[in-house]
Amino acid sequence: MLLFALLAACGGSADDEGAGPIDARAVAIDAAVDATPVCGVSTPDFGSLGTRPGTATWQGSPGRPGVGLGELYIPLEADAEPDQLYISMWGGTPTLPDAIVAGTYPLTGNQLKLQTCSMCVTIGADWAPGAAAPFDHVYMATGGTVVISAIDGQPGGVFEISFSNLTFGHAEVRGTTTQLNDGCTTAISDVAFTGRFEGGKQ
Numbered sequence: 001m002l003l004f005a006l007l008a009a010c011g012g013s014a015d016d017e018g019a020g021p022i023d024a025r026a027v028a029i030d031a032a033v034d035a036t037p038v039c040g041v042s043t044p045d046f047g048s049l050g051t052r053p054g055t056a057t058w059q060g061s062p063g064r065p066g067v068g069l070g071e072l073y074i075p076l077e078a079d080a081e082p083d084q085l086y087i088s089m090w091g092g093t094p095t096l097p098d099a100i101v102a103g104t105y106p107l108t109g110n111q112l113k114l115q116t117c118s119m120c121v122t123i124g125a126d127w128a129p130g131a132a133a134p135f136d137h138v139y140m141a142t143g144g145t146v147v148i149s150a151i152d153g154q155p156g157g158v159f160e161i162s163f164s165n166l167t168f169g170h171a172e173v174r175g176t177t178t179q180l181n182d183g184c185t186t187a188i189s190d191v192a193f194t195g196r197f198e199g200g201k202q
Contacts, residue, residue, distance in 0.1 A: 045187045046191075057070070059071075070151075083125050083127065088117075114140065123138075139186055140179070160193070170184035
């Protein structure tokens with residue numbers, strides 16, 4: 001009974017007096033939680049990852065190495081739904097008329113949008129291998145360098161690739177690529193893959 005008396009002495013209900021200090025604080029906390037972006041990606045900086053296993057595939061016309069679509073998936077974590085580095089390379093297209101060959105590919109300009117890139121570098125957050133792309137948590141490269149040391153762009157062909165100073169921003173890629181500017185970013189200082197292309201659709 002003493003508790004109820006003390007509450008009554010403190011001014012009655014919020015309906016009578018407006019929100020008290022405790023109520024105002026709760027509202028402020030809720031607003032802060034609502035404003036916190038859900039980034040999805042597990043870390044703002046993956047650091048130096050060295051050479052990692054992954055899956056590379058090549059889809060294209062037989063007898064035309066380097067022309068078609070090369071894809072590379074590199075899981076960045078030991079997890080059933082890891083953040084994955086995903087690279088798509090387009091050779092013999094209006095964006096890149098030439099075949100994909102060994103060389104250095106800076107990630108600048110047109111390479112930073114999925115609609116115009118020929119060397120497209122992204123991260124998908126919590127992306128189970130084989131699942132559909134997680135469009136709510138796509139991170140598009142905002143800078144970095146790709147070096148292809150060896151490539152035979154066809155099923156069974158050798159493939160050696162490395163990445164340095166990669167930076168990424170949370171992006172929306174439906175229709176166009178838009179950086180969300182929600183504070184969600186991540187980075188990879190270096191990572192590499194060495195292997196062979198598996199077959200894809202011809």
